[in-house]
Amino acid sequence: MTAVTAPPAAPTTAARPPEARRRSPLAWAREHLLLAVTVLIFVFMLLPNVIIFWMSFNQPQGKFDYVWHRFSLAAWQNPCANGEMCHSIGLSLRIGVVATIVATVLGTMIAFAMVRYRFKARSGINALLFLPMAAPEVVMGATLAALFFNTIGPGGLGFWTITIAHVMFCVSYVVVTVKSRLAGMDPTLERAAQDLYATPTQTFRYVTLPLVAPGIAAAALLAFALSIDDYIVTVFTAGNLETFPMYIWGSVQRAYPAQIDVIGSLMLIVTMAIIALSQVLGRARSARR
Amino acid sequence: MTAVVPSPELTEPVEPPPSARKPKRNWTPWVLLAPGLLWLVVFFLVPIFTSVSASVQTGDYDDGFKLTWHWANYSQALTDYGVQYLHSGIYSVLCTVFCLALGYPVAYFIAFKGGKYKSLLMALVIVPSFTSFLIRTIAWKTILADNGPVVQFLNDAHVLKLTSALGWTVGNHVLASPAAVVCGMVYNFLPFTILPLYTSLEKIDPRLHEAGHDLYCSPFTTWRRVTLPLSMPGVIGGTLLTFIPAIGDYINAQLLGNPNTGVVGQKIEDLFLRNTQGYPVGSAISVVMMVGTLVLVMSYIRKAGTEDLI
Structure with a gap:
């Protein structure tokens, strides 16, 4: 050898x-x-x-x-051993779903207006959209609490005040995400649809919407993640309610069960599974074409 | 969640397609804009004015608050909480510096050496944030526990003696100290630095490195004269996205600090939620903080020369 x-x-x-x-x-x-x-x-x-x-x-x-x-x-066998915890998770999920739907609709509308139309006051509107992303959370929470104290009083705080606050800080992120998708879209596709005698509604339904959909979906996911994970703004607008982040915060003082770590692991596993699934589905769809 | 961070170029106005440039007045954009903008005006702008008004009120929860132009709230807000302002300032600046120092090599590596693993590595930056940030911050209590390997090692190497002498840690513990607070903050905000840095580094043509090499630049000089200037938008975006949340943050100070690491946010929360008369002073502090942050950020942006960021 x-x-x-x-x-x-x-x-x-x-x-x-x-x-x-x-x-x-x-x-x-x-x-x-x-x-x-x-x-x-x-x-x-x-x-x-x-x-x-x-x-x-x-x-x-x-x-x-x-x-x-x-x-x-x-x-792992008994993740809901503490009913309080699962109750707070339920509340956080409900707030997250409502806030995501409202913020995604409002933000997508703004994104369309900003990309597709020309109008005055554009820079002012940009500043108004940028500011909530640039303000420290504690300031947003405190000022909003001041507004609610002065109008409906401390007793009126609850589900709707939390949801209102979450929509407020999610809208800008939705606008940024959808806008980048819209701006990267080929405008000739829509003109091609119009050339082929599609009505504006048909163009929107069959050309624009499918092309923007991934951007809207990403924006919705982002809004949901922001909402479900928020502590600071929530604590100022929650009144007597306790969301999941508030429950964790309280646990540091009372008792910190292993169940919180189970939920923490599940959050990661479930999101990764959703992403993997969407990747697989996306690949299968593009393979079929 | 940090999945999508507004990079500077996305906030710029986008040229509408030519078909949209109709001379006649069109109300459609305003119909689309109105609900969202109204929401932001009512629940973001108006509260700022409400809290300016609240900051000069007096009273308590039972009798209600009245506008008495009590400017003493501001002198109280400015004098009684000096330590907390100082802590917030120091911790957030340290956090921003460390995040930049740790985030730049990572972003650089992913952008230029990542190859086909680029998106996987970027996913690894984002993936941890799928778990609630509070749970992840509390996990540092386990990592930095007194009997844990990290503290044992630092003790054996006599590092903690030095840091405790400097006041960064307390005795032979790492938890419940300024060092733990800054560590937690760096951990929490690092993805905010990496994402914009990566976006701007990724756009740099790697052939520029070869050009620098061909012109007899050392790798370091190539980085300093070519890469760094081109990545400045990412540096500015990343430091801003880190500093702004860091200055208002009080999660890390509360969970990983001790009573001597108090920051402004904790005081605002205390005054609003656990003090029946504290809400006007709390409003005064948040107005001071908002103005302070705005002035700092604006002067930084002006100095860095990217006013189109806003």
């Missing part, structure tokens, strides 16, 4: 592309330094999710599921 092995290194070096020869060892180290730094930062970003999954199988020693004690499936 040894007799047939390749001749010594010299020809190999000659065969190397000139680019590789020019590389100094320093450049190699630099490249791998960047890789190492990136890997470390990814560990920093992903570690909490791993810990959440890990701690969801913990049987905490005291009231707080912060330190590993013993393996147990109890939390």
Whole structure:
């Protein structure tokens, strides 16, 4: 076997592309330094999710599921052991759905107007859309609480005030997302439809809407995620109600059951499954074409 | 959730297609705009004016609040909470600097070395935010626990002695200290820095690097003279998107800090929700904070020279 092995290194070096020869060892180290730094930062970003999954199988020693004690499936078998928690999740989901629908409709309308029409006051409207994204959340929450205190009084706070607040801070994100999809659309497609004698309604229904739909769907998902995860604005507008983020906040003072980590893991798993499913469906659809 | 962050170029007005440029007056855009804009005016702009008015009222929840032009609320807001303003300022600036320092290499790596894994790596940046940020912040209580490997290692390396002497940590703990607060903030806001940085780095033609190399630039000089200037929109967008939420944040200070790491947000919440007479002073603080943030952000944008961002 040894007799047939390749001749010594010299020809190999000659065969190397000139680019590789020019590389100094320093450049190699630099490249791998960047890789190492990136890997470390990814560990920093992903570690909490791993810990959440890990701690969801913990049987905490005291009231707080912060330190590993013993393996147990109890939390996964009975995620709603604390009725209060599941009640707050239900409330958060209901607020999220209503706020998402309203914000998506309002935001999509604004996005269409901004991209398709010319009108005055455009820069003023842009500023009004930008400001809610630029204001610190605590300021939005506090000012909105001041408005509700002054008009309906502290007793009137509840489901609708939370939903109103969520729609308010979601609209701008919907506009930005739908707008970028609309702006990237080929305008000739709509003109082609009109050339083929499609009415404006037909053009919208069969050409524009299907093309913008992914943007609207992404905007809706974003709005839902923003709504369901919000704590600061919610706490100022919630009155006596308790949403899921507020429940977690309270748990840090009372008791932090492993069930919260189960929900935290489920949130990740379910969203990833939805994304994977939509990818698979999208691929299947494009394969059929 | 951070899936879509408004990158500067998306907020710019978009040229409408020629077919829309009709000279006659058209009411359709206003019909489309009205409901959404009305919502923002009533529930975003009006509350700002309400809270300016609330900030000079006096009273309590039982008897109601009256407009008494009580400007002393402002002197109270400015003098009694100096420590909290200082903490909010320091923590948010530190957080922005660290996020930029950590986010730039990641965005750079994904944009230029990511190859076919680009979108997968960007997904990895976003994926963690599918879990509630409160649960993820609390997970740091486990990671930084006193008996955990991280603190053990820092103790063995005598790092905590140094940081505790500097006042960043307390004794041989990391939790319940300014360092833990900043760590939590950096963790929470890092994706906000990475996304705009990636968007602007991704647009840079990699052939520019080769050109720099051909012109005998060292890789570092190529980065400093070519890549960095071209990625400035991302740097500005990323730092703004990090700094603005960071300055109002009090989640990390509350969950990972101690009573000596108080920030402005906590005080506003206390005054609004746990103090029967505190709401006017709370409004005064939030007005101060809003004006302060606006002035800081505006002067930063002006200095950085991208006024078209707004």
